[in-house]
Amino acid sequence: MISNKSKLFPADEQQVAHFAKALSHPARIAILRYLAEAKVCITGDITDAIPLGRTTVLQHLQVLKDSKLITGDIDGKKVCYCINTVVYDDMRKLFTTLFSDIDTINNCC
Amino acid sequence: MISNKSKLFPADEQQVAHFAKALSHPARIAILRYLAEAKVCITGDITDAIPLGRTTVLQHLQVLKDSKLITGDIDGKKVCYCINTVVYDDMRKLFTTLFSDIDTINNCC
DNA sequence: AATTTGTGCCGTATGTTTACGACAATAGAA
DNA sequence: TTCTATTGTCGTAAACATACGGCACAAATT
Numbered sequence: 149m150i151s152n153k154s155k156l157f158p159a160d161e162q163q164v165a166h167f168a169k170a171l172s173h174p175a176r177i178a179i180l181r182y183l184a185e186a187k188v189c190i191t192g193d194i195t196d197a198i199p200l201g202r203t204t205v206l207q208h209l210q211v212l213k214d215s216k217l218i219t220g221d222i223d224g225k226k227v228c229y230c231i232n233t234v235v236y237d238d239m240r241k242l243f244t245t246l247f248s249d250i251d252t253i254n255n256c257c
Numbered sequence: 258m259i260s261n262k263s264k265l266f267p268a269d270e271q272q273v274a275h276f277a278k279a280l281s282h283p284a285r286i287a288i289l290r291y292l293a294e295a296k297v298c299i300t301g302d303i304t305d306a307i308p309l310g311r312t313t314v315l316q317h318l319q320v321l322k323d324s325k326l327i328t329g330d331i332d333g334k335k336v337c338y339c340i341n342t343v344v345y346d347d348m349r350k351l352f353t354t355l356f357s358d359i360d361t362i363n364n365c366c
Numbered sequence: 367a368a369t370t371t372g373t374g375c376c377g378t379a380t381g382t383t384t385a386c387g388a389c390a391a392t393a394g395a396a
Numbered sequence: 397t398t399c400t401a402t403t404g405t406c407g408t409a410a411a412c413a414t415a416c417g418g419c420a421c422a423a424a425t426t
Contacts, residue, residue, distance in 0.1 A: 153415070156308040157283035164286055171277035173384085174266035177355065181270075184359040191403065199265040204385050206404075211383090226403075231359070240356050246286065247349050250293040250340070262385070282414085301372060313415050315374080320413090335373070 164246050167239040170215035175200055175208045180231065183218065189229045273355050276348040279324035284309055284317045289340065292327065298338045 154162055171177060175198055182197045183189065195205045209229055212218045216235040220227045263271055280286060284307055291306045292298065304314045318338055321327045325344045329336045 153309060154283050157287055161283040161286040161290075165281055165283040168277045168280035169282075172274055172281045173278075174263050174270040174274040175384095177270040177273055178266055180359055192401095200262060200384095201386050202403085203387075203405095207384075207386095236359070243352055243356070247352070250289055250345070284414095299372095300374085309414095310416050311373085312375095312417075316414075316416095 160242065160245075164242050167215060167217070167242060170212055170217055173208065173211075175205065176212055179205070179208060179212060180217070183229060183231050190226055191229070194229065269351065269354075273351050276324060276326070276351060279321055279326055282317065282320075284314065285321055288314070288317060288321060289326065292338060292340050299335060300338070303338065 154165070157165075171180075178198055179194060182194060186193065186197075191202075191206065191209075194209070195202045198205045198208075200208075209218070209220065213220045213229075216232055217239065218229050219232050220229050263274070266274075280289075287307055288303060291303060295302065295306075300311075300315065300318075303318070304311045307314045307317075309317075318327070318329065322329045322338075325341055326348065327338050328341050329338050
């Protein structure tokens with residue numbers, strides 16, 4: 149997903165970049181918001197909530213699934229999409245750490 | 258930078274996605290870290306700190322500049338890259354708001 | 367003066383993302 | 397049974413991202 153040269157960077161920077169990529173499209177933010185609010189997780193409901201074609205939404209769901217931020221467990225014949233709270237909290241911490249590392253009280257040149 | 262269909266989404270989701278995209282490569286995280294720590298901002302120093310070709314680093318600097326997270330002001334003949342603290346804090350707030358909106362105490366289906 | 371070094375800019379090859387249409391299969395309604 | 401709706405998968409076109417080499421020019425070094 150992330151290119152070969154990315155491996156040259158520290159693991160934490162790779163991880164933040166990886167999650168940032170997952171959040172880098174408004175549709176995926178909207179999907180996460182939807183999954184957090186709604187208790188349903190069926191494809192049809194999700195695609196109805198997002199102003200994009202069904203296939204495109206499925207693709208965004210796949211990206212989120214690849215990032216582990218959501219699970220897509222097979223519930224009988226359908227797939228049930230849910231936020232993976234463990235991974236989600238990890239991400240939160242990674243961002244928080246990054247933000248406090250980059251302390252912007254710098255007066256540059 | 259972000260495709261045409263993205264305009265269909267709420268402004269705040271577009272903004273978070275926009276910043277997430279800027280952070281979606283480890284080189285760009287590394288650049289921000291470097292700019293926050295080092296007080297220098299000359300291209301040569303930055304490219305030395307990043308394990309990628311000079312041209313590629315310049316390209317990542319351009320992406321960060323497009324996102325407004327850094328400025329690239331011309332200081333005589335050279336370009337001086339610095340973190341834009343105002344925009345950076347805006348981003349921080351956007352992420353914080355998103356993270357608290359998406360409250361993961363959901364037990365899905 | 368000649369050479370090296372550092373910088374900005376241009377092109378460009380390769381790979382990834384985004385967006386969607388078309389297809390097959392399955393489940394439920396007529 | 398037949399029809400419709402809903403899903404998952406596959407293919408694909410267009411746009412974008414990543415990574416770098418090469419060129420030109422200015423400043424610093426020899």
